[in-house]
Amino acid sequence: MAKRYFTVGMAGHIDHGKTALVKALTNKETDRLKEERERGISIELGFAPLLETGELEISVVDVPGHERFIRQMIAGVAGIDLVILVVAADEGVMPQTKEHLEILSFLGVGQGIVVLSKIDKVDEDLHSLAREEIIEELKGTVFEGSPVILADSISGKGIADVRTSILRFLEEVPSRSITGDFRMPIDQVFTVKGQGTVVRGTVYEGSVREGDSLMLLPSGKQTKARQIQVHHKPASQAFGGQRTAVNLSGVSREEAVRGDVLVKSEFFTVTDTIDVSMTMVKDLDHPVKQRMPVKLHTGTSETMGRIIFFDRNEAESSQEEILCQIRLEDEIVVKRNDRFILRRPTPAETIGGGNIIDPNGGRYKFGQDTIRFLQQKKNGTPLQRAEDALLQHKVLSRSGLLQETSISSGVLDGLVKEGNLLSLPNGEITSIQVLTNLEQLIEEELAAIHENFPLKSGYDKASLIQLFKSSYTDSLVNQLIKQNLKSGKWTQTGHFIARTGFTPSVPAQWLKRSDQVLQSLKSAGLKPEDMEAYLMNAGIPAEMQPGLLQYYREQNKVIFINDSIAFDREVFEHAVQHLMEKTNEDFALPEAKEILGLSRKYLIPFLETLDSIGLTIRIENKRKWRSAAQ
Structure with a gap:
């Protein structure tokens, strides 16, 4: 069973016996300042260890009760797990008691323990009456229904009952997270001769080890945990719920102040x-x-x-x-x-x-x-908050998402692991909804290009990424394309993306004229005219010609040997086969001219096409068949 760490806080009106109760429980004096001891009031926060076993560690914080020290009181109560409200039996609930109660309710303290202190100052036959008066006064407050224990710190009466009640109460209280991101708000800063700057506070969550790299916020000052102490005892590590002092390296006394927060990650x-x-x-x-x-x-x-x-x-x-x-x-x-x-x-x-x-x-x-x-x-779950942030930003770095949503890194890891959020190869994070929205947009673009440009094999991938660049990152569009290609929802031909099932085709009203172009080209054999001539003769409109030529290329119906001249694919392949059969491992231009019977107008671009598609390699004035070269 993991060890559990808790901090118990004292609250109540000035001079109602909080500090004395802490001393009675812990045998430690928390008023350490000379002024505190002389005036008999707490000015700064005081801390003392209450209990430490193999399974449990409990600390006590004594917070100032005087209204002038409300700031210290709030700082102390903010990090506690259980509150003990101390009310003097001889005075009862006082104005400062009520203000403390309000502050405790605002800080989310739902319940606690009430200690009716200084009972030796009240006649024993009045104890029950004092207790009933306190219970009545606390109705409607966060302490309504809380146990009320009678105690006297001087004589020791009831102290054992207070200790027992604390232990019983904390059995039901969940301890602070020791696995989250380390965070320790600082309430005290001082220097130790020969050691440098030391900051002290209650670890809200996470843990810290000696040697850990840390950051002092909001300044962003980088530092390291040189040494760690828990209740004035050296420790190699401190956990959420522990009262901790950290000796910082490279930080001057002036660079750290109460209110700063010591953290271990950039996610805050x-x-x-x-x-x-x-x-x-x-x-x-x-x-x-x-x-x-x-x-x-x-x-x-x-x-x-x-x-x-x-x-x-x-x-x-x-x-x-x-x-x-x-x-x-x-x-x-x-x-x-x-x-x-x-x-x-x-x-x-x-x-x-x-x-x-x-x-x-x-x-x-x-x-x-x-x-x-x-x-x-306010009502959003961690997933809802993450999804809302990602709908706005589309993708966020891990640190950016943690800062944007204020969820813990552990919760974020769980959302990714469960598939609610998606981690991209570059480490960025997005949501299923963002991908769904992007997929719908791309689907619309693919459908439009298939309908408006049926000759095209699809949408050029680079152009598709550029189209959404203002709203979606390249990595996100790439990831979606990769995902949908893998699932078979989309297909890729060369650098074109298409919806699965789409086949480029000539519109029905132009199919007959397109076939006329191809038939004319085939009939021309190895001496074709410019492609433009065939298109014009077939009555293909000028605005349609580039798309039709691209279609011929992509569908491998023709082989272009330069920008304007193309061979029918079967004619071209037959000519290549004939040349291969009539030559040895290499051949020169005159030999090819004799075999194919082509003029230089066709022969040179024909042979250069063989080079470009990898069938031949030109070596000085000869060409070698690549199969022979290998």
């Missing part, structure tokens, strides 16, 4: 425009107006931007879903379905949150058409 999207689905807080003090400045929190990043509505000019407190867009002042790194929080800069308050529909937001018109479009994007 760097963007400044995101399409989102959001809801507003229940008790919004002021309406949110169109293009109002907002502060976006996602992962560990905090970025200013403006909110863009497409179906309204302002929004007030409401639990309805709002599909809209955030246009940011700075680039961020996000994936589809990442959670976010929106806050008003002034006066500072949380105004809403939700999840990202599309990291690659576009420019849309105001109106219900855009809302329907966003709804389709």
